[in-house]
Amino acid sequence: MKSKKILVAALLMLSAIATPALSKSWTDVDYVGDGMVGHKMDIHVPDDGKATHKVIVLIYGSAWFSNNSKGDAFKAYGKELTNAGFSVVSINHRASTEAHFPAQINDVKAAIRFIRGNAEKYGFDTSFIGITGYSSGGHLSSLAGTTNGVKTKKFGKVTVDIEGSLGSFTNESSAVDAVVDWFGPIDMSRMERCETYKDAKSPEAVLLGGPSAENPDLVKAMNPMSYIDRKDPMFLVIHGNTDPVVPYCQSEFFSRALADKGRLDAFVTVEKGNHGPITFNASTFKRMVDFFKKQSER
Secondary structure, three states: OHHHHHHHHHHHHHHHHOOOOOEEEEEEEEOOOOOOHHHEEEEEEEOOOOOOEEEEEEEOOOOOOOOOOHHHHHHHHHHHHHHOOOEEEEEOOOOOOOOOOOHHHHHHHHHHHHHHHOHHHHOEEEEEEEEEEEOHHHHHHHHHHHOOOOOEEEEOOEEEEOOOOOOOOOOOOOOOOEEEEEOOOOOHHHOEOOOEOOOOOOHHHHHHOOOHHHOHHHHHHOOHHHOOOOOOOEEEEEEEOOOOOOOOHHHHHHHHHHHHOOOEEEEEEEOOOOOOOOOOOHHHHHHHHHHHHHHHOO
């Protein structure tokens, strides 16, 4: 797919110039316990002598089609965050071709519960768990942030199980404390020219299991804006204004909705930013790191 090729090119460029971070790592940790590739995570802890570190969860972008791209997310900006003193947990989730929504957000929440349930083992300071993702990972990160404390919710005739019950740590919280959304799709009813639904072959239609226009209740359920309230964590939103894959207006819509509830720290527009290239740069990485540091020190 075009979007994945653009992202891969950007990630390869960035990984080639990134400063290596000293860290201890665990790979392919099964956060559900079912052996599925889509339920594996990689854990990177700064090797700085400190007993514990606050945590950032990373979610890759793939138009929800991949179940195993956690390494790409860490290559993109994981080292920026371990260098800043955070433990970084890069997670897989099930692909849209093997499980429809809300499976993916159920996976994300299971991973967060696993982090809290294994804090002592990995030296996690779970007083702060941030989350960030790009493209479809931005969507899932944003949805995780706006659904803190939401178990199920009804939209029209559809009741959606947002929390899920995966894994062995269902008594733990899946709440997050800060979110960085990198050019994530948000409102699937306005993905075509910022006005209406895309066709039945679109990634969001595959995620839903049918044409978006024929599933308006599920479209509302997967929209992070459907859940925003003043108790949500703070958000930093970053988007290039020439993104050819996820329309820039998606972040405009989202940022306005967050600001209305006092949940927007900043909306960063990258001039001539693409879907990864140019938008991923030293300045925006610094904005992300500085935001997470500020939020973690509150």
